[in-house]
Structure formats: C-alpha cells, structure tokens
Amino acid sequence: MAEETRTPSSHGAGGHERSGGPPRGPRPGGGPGGPREGGRKYFRRKKVCKFCVEKIEAVNYKDVRLLAQFVAESGKITPRRLTGVCTPHQRRLSRAIKQARNIALLPFAGRAQ
C-alpha cells in the first residue's frame, strides 16, 4: 500500500524536474515541435538527448550537478521516456549515478540532506 501511494508522487517529482530542470534547455532548438499524435489538440515537443545536443561525452560520477538533473527527488534514476536521453547515454548515466551513490555523492533514497 505504501508502495502504491509513493509511486505517483515520485512520478510527479520526475515531472516537476522536467519542467524546471535544465534538460529543457536544448528543446527549443530541437526542430519544429513534435508530430501531432492521433489528432490530439496539444502537441508535445520532441525530446532531445541533452548529452547529444550539448556534446557532453564524459558522463562522470564526480559531476554531481549534472547527475542530479537525472535523479528524481526520491533519489531514483529518471527513466528515459521522461528525460529524452538516448540509450547509450542513459547507460553511461545510470552507471555514473550508481558510482556516485556508492561514494556518497548522491543519495540512494530521498533527498541529499
């Protein structure tokens, strides 16, 4: 039950981060909006991989500020479908986040105090 109540909130946290976090930065340059799906009234701007756009190749566990953008408030790694990161970069990113957790630069759960 506790798990059930927590899931939406963490999802919401991810969404919040999306709206306020820098992953949004490269989007305006990311082409003429997204395709209209199924005649929906609003359209979604196509998400672009931050690492590809800004040409950040080194995803390093020491760069806490960068990694923190891809961690939800609960401490979870934000899924690709929310951030738009491409698969190869998500792989490196998740490894870096896990290393950072190990050396107490990022929390395993919850906010860094």
Place this chain on the structure above:
Amino acid sequence: MNRNYEVMFIVRPDMVEEDLNKLISTLESSVTSAGGTAKSEVWGKRRLAYKVGRFNDGIFVLMLIDAAGAVVHEVERRLRVTEQVIKFLTVRTDEELKRLDKIKKLRDSKKKASAQPAAAPATPATAEAGTEAPATASA
C-alpha cells in the same frame, strides 16, 4: 601493464590536515615505488548524501593513479586498514579516456573536413546564379 585508475576516498571530517597529508604522501609513495605515477587532489569537506556510520560529512580526496592493477590493490588494502577512511571507490578510467580521445579526434577531423567543402561549393553556386539572372532578364 599500466592502466589509469581513479581512487576516491572519504576521511573523517575531524581529521587533522597534517595527518591527511601524511596519509596521502604514504599512498603516493607506495604507488611511485612500484613504478607508477600518482596525483592527488583534496576536494575538502563536503556533505555526504547519506550518513556513513555516524558521520554526516567528510573530506573527499581524489587520487589519479597510473599503475598496474596490483598496485591499486595495495592502495585499497591500505585504505581499508586506515581507520580514518570511511569510504572509498576505485574506477578504472583508461578505456573511457581512450574513447574520449577517439571522439575528440573524430570531431577535429570532421571540423577540418567541413571547413574546406563549405568554401568550395560557395563559388559555383554564386556563378550559377549570376548566369541565370541575365537569362531570365533577356526572356
């Protein structure tokens, strides 16, 4: 066979700077005596993301080591034995560095390649436009 490693470790926040410098120099000397090179940088006191033992913050130290794997094992053993060290992490970086080097080279070559053809087609395009304009004018 030498490889590049990064060893990051955290010592207690109440550790005196002298002791810390002594610890770092002994670690470095153990690497250099085994034929490697070591470079360290102290990040200073930082807040930990979670409690480790009873500590809420610690002094972070990063060591860049270029040596064989056995040397790093010895460094890790020393860190484990030292009571002041509350956490450490070893990462091998040589393959990552190689990859980054490759990407950098590729980018540089692309930059050069794109700089030359961009200048070349520019002149024929203007020449074509020049010949086309009088043709339409006469018609």
